[in-house]
Amino acid sequence: MNKALFLDRDGVMNRMVKYPSGWDSPQQPQDVRLVADIEKVISWANANSVLVIEVSNQPGVAKGKMSQETSDAIEEKIHSFLEEKAAIIDKTYICFHHPEAIVPELKKVCDCRKPKPGLLLQAAAEFKLDLENCVLLGDKGTDIETGKSTDCTTIIYIHTEDTTDKVEAATQAKADYTIKRISEVVPIINNLFRSI
Ligand SMILES: [Mg+2]
Ligand SMILES: [Zn+2]
Numbered sequence: 001m002n003k004a005l006f007l008d009r010d011g012v013m014n015r016m017v018k019y020p021s022g023w024d025s026p027q028q029p030q031d032v033r034l035v036a037d038i039e040k041v042i043s044w045a046n047a048n049s050v051l052v053i054e055v056s057n058q059p060g061v062a063k064g065k066m067s068q069e070t071s072d073a074i075e076e077k078i079h080s081f082l083e084e085k086a087a088i089i090d091k092t093y094i095c096f097h098h099p100e101a102i103v104p105e106l107k108k109v110c111d112c113r114k115p116k117p118g119l120l121l122q123a124a125a126e127f128k129l130d131l132e133n134c135v136l137l138g139d140k141g142t143d144i145e146t147g148k149s150t151d152c153t154t155i156i157y158i159h160t161e162d163t164t165d166k167v168e169a170a171t172q173a174k175a176d177y178t179i180k181r182i183s184e185v186v187p188i189i190n191n192l193f194r195s196i
Contacts, residue, residue, distance in 0.1 A: 043086055046087065059098035154176045155179060
């Protein structure tokens with residue numbers, strides 16, 4: 001069975017951005033900045049036969065906030081910044097849906113929008129993963145819910161780059177591990193994956 005590290009994207013791989021309207025995910029490629037040390041987590045996994053799988057909700061296109069082209073360009077920018085640091089994402093699964101979408105073809109109650117487990121289940125099927133032996137790193141309560149519902153070991157990264165209600169919800173999440181710096185992840189996953 002393959003082993004995988006699931007990574008949420010916004011707030012974990014790339015930093016949240018403070019816009020005049022408040023904190024949000026990057027709305028344009030030039031706003032992309034990596035979270036400090038995330039490349040070390042990814043490189044560790046790359047070097048230790050652990051697949052790195054991005055699992056992300058991106059409802060911006062559905063909500064009419066950006067074009068698909070812009071969304072794709074932001075995603076590409078994140079991956080190219082990581083590649084510059086020799087950190088490789090093996091596979092990306094994105095949910096573009098939203099129940100309140102204004103773009104009709106993306107308006108749906110889907111099975112893949114976290115906290116639903118669809119993205120993880122797709123990855124498990126494609127890569128023959130035993131989800132019990134996988135780890136999920138996220139920064140929201142909904143990420144942790146997703147990981148817990150599929151028996152992954154969960155790590156929540158608590159940062160302050162988000163609306164206060166979301167930060168508060170994150171601190172309430174009952175993750176297996178709670179961290180305040182991404183540099184804390186490698187020792188944790190080094191232990192976890194060694195014992196799997
Ligand atoms: Mg996030
Ligand atoms: Zn979806």
